[in-house]
Amino acid sequence: GENVEQHPSTLSVQEGDSAVIKCTYSDSASNYFPWYKQELGKGPQLIIDIRSNVGEKKDQRIAVTLNKTAKHFSLHITETQPEDSAVYFCAASIRSANAGGTSYGKLTFGQGTILTVHP
């Protein structure tokens, strides 16, 4: 089955700096890679995702890059703010299209990264 490794486990940055979290996956068939942010006492929330047919995707201060050959993908947060402090999870899955849209592919999560942004 799929195995996702995530690094680092903890990351501490100063406000305004950039933060990078990296993940590797084992199953070359995986084609969907979401990133989740989990704040204290809450459930994970999707912040950005990328599919295997693109190499990079940006959404304001957040970007994700994917290297399918090397089987790794990364989350980049620029101009970090204290409210970015949370646990971040990467995940990988295999999604396929069907008549109704996209079929669900089981998500395999990384171990999580605790990001702390100091004011």
Place this chain on the structure above:
Amino acid sequence: DAGVIQSPRHEVTEMGQEVTLRCKPISGHDYLFWYRQTMMRGLELLIYFNNNVPIDDSGMPEDRFSAKMPNASFSTLKIQPSEPRDSAVYFCASSLRGQEAFFGQGTRLTVV
């Protein structure tokens, strides 16, 4: 929509007791997932349903765990009998046509 609603938020029970966790998915969503989160194992998928039918329960750890979805707006995860190693945060999530999964706030279970 209020999002995915889980109850209770916290549960403390004694070893050997039955525990029932409840979930109300987002209206109209056709997928429902139960996850368990622990420090040691991270986020694990226990079981998921599509249109109220269990599709994959390979993540359910033991026969002590069971899940049901009697209708599109309600699901339960039951542990009987509970053990201290079941202590974790249990999340329910729902999705429309396999797209983005929306998670509930979770139920923190402590078995003493």
